[in-house]
Amino acid sequence: MTADELRTCQAPLKERYRTEPAAARLTLQAHGTLDATPLTCKVETARAVVEAGLHPATGGDGQTVCSGNMLLEALVACAGVTLRAVATALGINIRQGRVTAEGDLDFRGTLGVSKEVPVGFQAIRVRFDLDADATPEQLATLMKLTERYCVVYQTLRHPGQLSLAVALTGNDKHEGRLGSNPSAVEEGSP
Numbered sequence: 001m002t003a004d005e006l007r008t009c010q011a012p013l014k015e016r017y018r019t020e021p022a023a024a025r026l027t028l029q030a031h032g033t034l035d036a037t038p039l040t041c042k043v044e045t046a047r048a049v050v051e052a053g054l055h056p057a058t059g060g061d062g063q064t065v066c067s068g069n070m071l072l073e074a075l076v077a078c079a080g081v082t083l084r085a086v087a088t089a090l091g092i093n094i095r096q097g098r099v100t101a102e103g104d105l106d107f108r109g110t111l112g113v114s115k116e117v118p119v120g121f122q123a124i125r126v127r128f129d130l131d132a133d134a135t136p137e138q139l140a141t142l143m144k145l146t147e148r149y150c151v152v153y154q155t156l157r158h159p160g161q162l163s164l165a166v167a168l169t170g171n172d173k174h175e176g177r178l179g180s181n182p183s184a185v186e187e188g189s190p
Helices: 003-019 067-090 136-149 151-157
Strands: 031-033 040-044 049-053 093-105 121-133 164-168 174-178 185-187
Touching (some): 003 067, 067 093, 067 121, 067 136, 067 151, 121 136, 136 151
Antiparallel strands (some): 031 040, 040 049, 093 121, 164 174, 174 185
16 A cells, blocks of 8 residues: 555545544454353454463463463554554555564562562563665654554553453342452442
8 A cells, every 4th residue: 555545545534533523432342252161261353263361470381372462462463553554654665574572571460479569561662673765764753653653552651541340140140340459349330
């Protein structure tokens, strides 16, 4: 796709979003299934069902994918697509490249071994190795705009509101919201 083709494709969307801001607001969804298989969640993707489970560092057998890796994969996918779109808009020819995301975890937090160790990634690094026709100034602009417009990167950098809710299905339906104390369920709808 050329820069002109990209602009032509996006122009009506941009105009609609300017005149109808509500049309730009979408709720994306992901779904998973919990079944009789212990310690896994089957995640529905656009292409296949992916079975996620524990990382070997937390007792997993390595036969399922790790959600931490999936988070990094989502970051790589979004950053790669964003970089391609920005490069196209700027007229930068990228012959090929590689996007890598690395995240540092200390599993003592996840396993409850140490309350001082946070649960989650302490640092994440994204790197692009590109074979491209670009000046240093163009590369700086490419990186600045990729960072600015990458949805997953910006979500990780500036998280929005996040909540958990639970609803029991079956004969005795009960809904509640999980707060800062996951063992406490409050009455009411999520």
